[in-house]
């Protein structure tokens with residue numbers, strides 16, 4: 245964390261640091277009532293907690309799209325009908341994209357670490373729950389292994405079809421990731437679920453708008469490769485890479501994505517320039533005069 249902090253601080257000094265939450269903090273230090281150590285822990289936990297799990301979810305998306313082409317078609321058809329072919333999906337489209345949200349919910353559910361690993365919790369004081377006494381130190385094993393998280397069949401319909409007990413209305417809001425068990429339970433539950441919900445939904449909508457996911461051809465058999473999800477056996481299991489062909493849906497879509505990327509670059513350069521200008525002495529002198 246210290247090296248990242250130094251990198252950002254020196255980037256700010258040289259005027260080349262990109263916009264980030266940490267840059268905002270460093271530049272407006274006096275607005276925050278935290279110690280340096282608390283700030284370091286907060287940013288470290290955002291990186292530690294926020295980097296691997298969303299990557300796992302996006303890897304699961306690639307896997308599910310390759311394994312279940314019928315869901316890929318449904319996802320793409322929804323985005324194409326709601327958004328059209330002339331622009332990328334935006335946050336305003338999200339209430340109209342229940343299939344996108346169902347796929348996101350299923351990709352977060354499918355082989356989540358809570359089910360694969362289990363995260364037990366221990367009471368740090370005596371407690372009474374529904375009339376039952378539990379002494380300080382009692383360990384509660386994670387219940388994920390008994391729940392819906394253990395279903396190894398990917399099935400986004402469970403969030404969309406009124407025939408399933410997991411179905412909720414209205415479809416402008418549900419399926420969503422609120423109070424969802426892959427994020428854990430109780431006071432230690434993941435604090436990043438709101439952030440990651442918005443991030444994953446917009447990413448999946450945009451990927452569905454621009455790309456097809458295809459299995460690579462195995463050179464030995466000349467057939468589509470067999471893909472497996474495997475993990476590096478660490479305390480917080482990391483998914484091992486697998487092959488996936490992510491192919492543009494055509495020139496027009498590629499142009500739209502390129503245009504959006506250029507706008508983003510232009511926007512960051514513009515923000516940087518504006519910040520440099522507003523911080524320069526000339527600017528303040530001229531304004532005061």
Ligand code: HEM
Pocket residue numbers: 289290291293294295297298301352356357358363426427428429431432433434435436437439440
């Ligand atoms: C698909 C994405 C994610 C999943 C499935 C996920 C899942 C989890 C789980 C299962 C826990 C442990 C909960 C427990 O102990 O019961 C956790 C903790 C945590 N997560 Fe996430 N997470 C995700 C994304 C994020 C993001 C984006 C951030 C931050 C920006 C984040 C930050 C954290 C932090 C700081 C903790 C520790 C909380 C504590 O111990 O009090 N997570 N997450």
